[in-house]
Amino acid sequence: MKLKIALAQLDIAFAQPEKNRDRVMAAVKAAATHNVDVVVFPEMWNTGYALDQLSTLADPNGQQTQALLTDLAGQYDVNIVGGSVATSRDGHFYNTTYVVDRLGQLVGTYDKVHLFGLMKEDQYLRAGDRENYFRLAGVPSASFICYDLRFPEWVRTVARHGADVLYFPAEWPASRIAQWQIMLQARAIENQAFVVAVNRVGDDPDNHFNGHSLVIDPLGRIISDAGETANVTYAELDLDQLQDVRGPIPVFQDRRPNLYR
Numbered sequence: 001m002k003l004k005i006a007l008a009q010l011d012i013a014f015a016q017p018e019k020n021r022d023r024v025m026a027a028v029k030a031a032a033t034h035n036v037d038v039v040v041f042p043e044m045w046n047t048g049y050a051l052d053q054l055s056t057l058a059d060p061n062g063q064q065t066q067a068l069l070t071d072l073a074g075q076y077d078v079n080i081v082g083g084s085v086a087t088s089r090d091g092h093f094y095n096t097t098y099v100v101d102r103l104g105q106l107v108g109t110y111d112k113v114h115l116f117g118l119m120k121e122d123q124y125l126r127a128g129d130r131e132n133y134f135r136l137a138g139v140p141s142a143s144f145i146c147y148d149l150r151f152p153e154w155v156r157t158v159a160r161h162g163a164d165v166l167y168f169p170a171e172w173p174a175s176r177i178a179q180w181q182i183m184l185q186a187r188a189i190e191n192q193a194f195v196v197a198v199n200r201v202g203d204d205p206d207n208h209f210n211g212h213s214l215v216i217d218p219l220g221r222i223i224s225d226a227g228e229t230a231n232v233t234y235a236e237l238d239l240d241q242l243q244d245v246r247g248p249i250p251v252f253q254d255r256r257p258n259l260y261r
Contacts, residue, residue: 003137003165003237006031006039007213008083009232010170011202013049015057021068030232032076037137041083042200042213043146043169044095049204051086051124055206058088066098066106074104079136083169083198084112084145092126095167099134099141108134108143113154119171119207131158139164139239146170149183149197149233152190152261154199159191160252164242167196174210181212185220192218192246194237218245 008027013019024041031039046065047057065085073080082098090185095115099108111128115121133142142163148154149168159166166187172180180199188195195216200209213226215235224235246252 001139001239003038003139003239004036004236005215005235006033006034006036006199006214007196007224007226007233007235008039008041009198009211009213009226009229009231010042010200010246012035012042012045012046012048012200014048014204015053017046017057017059020046024068025072027232028072028078028080032078034234036078038079038081038233040167040196040198041169042198043084043171044086045083045200046085048172049206051120054086054088054093054124057170058086059179061086061099062087062089062096062109066100067100069100070104070106073100073102077102081136081143081167081169081196093119093124094128095125095145097132097145099132099136099143101136107136108132110143110145112145112148114147114151120148133158133161133163136165141165141167143167143169146172148182149187152187155187156191159193162192163191163193164239165194165196165237166191168195170197170199171207171209172199173207175208177210177212181214181222184214185216185222188216188218189220190251192242192249192251194218194239196235201228215258217236218242
């Protein structure tokens with residue numbers, strides 16, 4: 001089975017949700033001309049890290065984002081891993097992912113579990129406490145957000161359900177981009193899964209972002225690197241490869257979780 005992915009590496013307009021929604025719409029429209037199965041977006045694409053403005057910028061209950069993604073999915077007959085957006089709910093702010101299938105059905109939602117103090121998330125956002133495991137285009141999948149990448153125990157906890165594809169939307173600054181690649185390759189290898197990671201490009205008041213959205217196979221080999229400009233790039237996952245990797249080295253079967261603390 002083949003899965004064709006579009007990686008929407010956006011230049012996110014700081015604190016300008018309407019402009020960013022336009023960029024999301026344009027990216028899905030462009031991807032649809034390539035007959036893709038899944039379109040993936042970066043982290044916090046609606047606002048960027050304008051965390052001190054969330055009282056006016058965050059999407060209440062994620063309603064506007066969900067409406068946009070479900071409409072785009074249905075209109076263009078495509079599945080969407082909606083990166084993540086700033087949302088407000090019950091008096092708190094969250095960094096939230098929505099996953100929508102090509103019928104416009106919400107099949108996954110996730111509040112970022114690990115908040116990144118260096119970018120002040122812990123001062124403004126509430127952490128999630130639930131995993132996001134789902135089927136998309138018929139493929140068992142899971143999604144995480146940016147800083148979650150540094151917690152292999154969390155990724156393994158979710159991947160143990162049998163995820164074939166792990167999605168990582170991010171706003172990962174250029175100063176640490178070498179670590180981004182290494183850790184993504186490690187997550188692919190140790191979980192014997194494809195990794196699809198979408199980063200942003202451009203600048204906010206405190207950071208420079210240089211993209212390098214990646215698609216990585218279960219052996220840690222880079223299938224696609226989106227480079228350092230705003231673009232939509234494409235990659236094809238050969239899911240039949242998973243059996244060749246997992247068969248000889250059954251890491252999930254050989255785990256001894258009773259020893260892990």
